[in-house]
Amino acid sequence: MNERVKRIVHLILVADCAILLVYASFTYFIPFLNSVIHPVRYIKTDDVSMNVSVLSMDHNEASISQLTLPRGTMVSLQEANDTTSKVEYNDTVFTIGNEHLASSLEECISSEYVYPRRMLNLFDEKDGKLTETVADKGEQLEVASVSPEDLDVSTGIVNWYEVTKNDKNYWVPGSLVETSKELAEKNYGSSIQYLTYWDQYYGDGYSKDAYIDQVDYKPMIKPNYEDNVMPEQVNAYHVSLANLISNQNELLKIKDHSNINAFVVELKNDDGTIFYDSKVAKDYLKDPSQAIDSNVSLDQLEQLFTKFEKAGYYMIARIVTFKDPVFAKQNPNESYTDTKGNLIMHDGYYWPSPxxxxxxxxxxxxxxxxxxxxxEIQFDYVRFPDGTLQNTLDKTGDFHNTYNESKVAALQGFLSYAHTLLSDQHVYVCADVFAWPVVSKDDQDIGQFLPAIANVVDVVAPMPYLDHFSYGAMDIEDPMTAPKETLYKFSAITKTQLDNLDHPAKYRTWIQGYNLSSEEVKEEIEGIKQSGYDGYMIWAGNGDMDNLESILPGLS
Structure with missing residues (x-):
């Protein structure tokens, strides 16, 4: 190799080294130097987030805006003083108290105690089973451990705390507790409106205690799962699993000539029947064969649902909850009985106790x-049986209220428990609600108080079927002959209650799809839209194709 070539090679190597040094300085050294000069800190707050005031100048005019920072938010320390510091977040510089800055995520989420916002059962392990051990509202629970991996920095919520009670360790969802007693006992329900009708039967103050004091109204931000995106507008038709299977070719094409983009599929009905080969029923039933219709395996069910999802449909599984004679017969101590423990048949059914x-x-x-x-999972019959007042007053009926809860608190507790576990699976939770408790602004003695339910689920689904309303209801002469007005007025009444919540569940109402013309079904949908809402679910029993085809012109 001649000298000229050697010099060229040498220059190339020098140039490469220089480039590498420049790259390394920008990639490693400058960030390292910046981290030394402006070290990282994390937002620490008793609540899940905090607001800070930010001063800005626009055309020589000063303005102050509010910036919300979830617990665990990473900021860059610009200038530290004795009591406050200047920090930077997303190119915005502001001043914050030093008590709100932590050097690590561990320090950020460290807490000696947590306090429940309402009475709740503790878990045996993270994502595990409920135990019989409860913690009362505002009760001090010593924290045994908490992991940074359980911190959701987008919301500031710590998903789980390990706590100690009576020398035993349990787990509690972080979304249901606070790190200060003051926050746990704060009245988040001051804007909730309710009527006191049931005080005349249960005593003065009953309604406030049942609907407000025992219930959690802290605003709960509703999830939006990136791997399970809920359509902005869900228009669903209810079908039995048998009809979904036998009519799948026709149903797969239904969105091509209608607005239907979802199906609600009944997988557990009010006879207690599970329409697939469930593997979990054996853990709760002495004879699971009485509940399981095993013609469809779990794998076959998954293949069927996946087929519809790939075709562009949003698939909702409907589970009838507290109307289940199979569970009641096999678990009488967990069901509605007389004082001697004998099951009470109510409206032709035995009922589990909520x-x-x-x-x-x-x-x-x-x-x-x-x-x-x-x-999405839709829980139906999330209620107590109606018409049990006299049995309660004369003490001949027993729901086995172990923890002395109100009916409203029990149902909210169940839905909160379901949401805690299903949110880990990125599945939305919906609850069906009778129409009349919404109109009456109480729970109609079945535990369904709309604000309490809508605060903890993702979707709330009232059932304002036209033929369920009496003459004169909502000042409508005959609701059955006024589908648009009925759905408009009902939706407007619902809206006034949901608007009292900071983060209410999405309103997606059921509408009647039987004994109506396609034009009348269309008018129901127009009434919903007139109220400012959209989306609906059509109930027509098992969802036979003949019925769907008869109303299809109103769904285009």
Whole structure:
């Protein structure tokens, strides 16, 4: 190799080294130097987030805006003083108290105690089973451990705390507790409106205690799962699993000539029947064969749902919850009985008690079994049986209220428990609600108080079927002959209650799809839209094709 070539090679090597040094300085040294000069800090706050005031100048005019910072937000320290510091976040510089800055995520989430916002059962392990051990509202629970891996920095919520009570360790969802007693006992329900009708039967102050004091109204931000995106507008038709299977070719094409983009599929009905080969029923039933229709395996069900999802449909699994004679017969101590423990038949059915944690776990276990391949779980009959007032007053009926809860608190507790576990699976939670408790602004003695439910689920689904309203309801002469006005007025009434919540569930109402013309169904949908809402679910029993085809012109 001649000298000229050697010099060229040498120059190239020198140039390469220089480039590498420049790259390394920008990639490693400058960030390192910046981290030394402006070290990282993390937002520490008792609540899940905090607001800070930010001063800015626009055309020589000063303005102050509010910046919300979730717990665990990473900021860059610009200038430290004795009590306050200047920090930078997303190119915005502001001053913050030093007590709100932590040097690590561990320090950021460290807390000696947590305090529940309402009475709740503790878990045996993270994502595990409920225990019989409860913690009362505002009760001090010593924190045994907490992991930075359980911190959701987008919301500031610590998903789980390990706590100690009576020398035993348990787990509690971080979304249901606070790190100060003051926050846990704060009245988040001051804007909630309710009527006191049931005080005349249960005593003065009953309604406030049942609807407000025992219930959690802290605003709960609703999830939006990137791997399970809920359509902006869900227009669903209810079908039995048998009809979904036998009519799948026709149903797969239905969105091509209608607005239907979702199906609600009944997978557990009010006879207690599970329409697939469930593997979890054996954990709750002595004889699971009485509940399981095993013609469809879990794998076959998954393949079917996946087929519809790939075709562009949003798939909702409907689970009837507290109307289940199979569970009641096999678990009488967890059900509605007389004072001697004999099951009470009410409206032709035996009913599990909504106070029963075993009934809670049974239905949530079924939901978790379905979670890997459904978009949403819909819980129906999330209520106590209606018309049991006299049995309660004369003490001849027993729901086995172990924890002395109000009916409203029990139902909210169940739905909160379901949401905690299903949110880990990125599955949305919906609850069906009778129409009349919404109109009456109480729970109609069945535990369904709309604000309490809408605060903890993702979707709330009232059932304002035209033929369920009496003459004169909502000042409508005959609701059955006024579909647009009925759905408009009902939706407007609902809106006034949901608007009192900072982060209410999405309103997606059921509409009547039977004994109506396609034009009348269309008018129902127009009434919903007139109220400012959209989306609906059509109930027509098992969802036979003949019925769907008869109303299809109104769904285009």
């Amino acid at each position: 106070y029963s944690r075993k009934a809670w776990s049974y239905n949530v276990s079924i939901a978790l079994e379905l979670a890997p391949f459904v978009n």
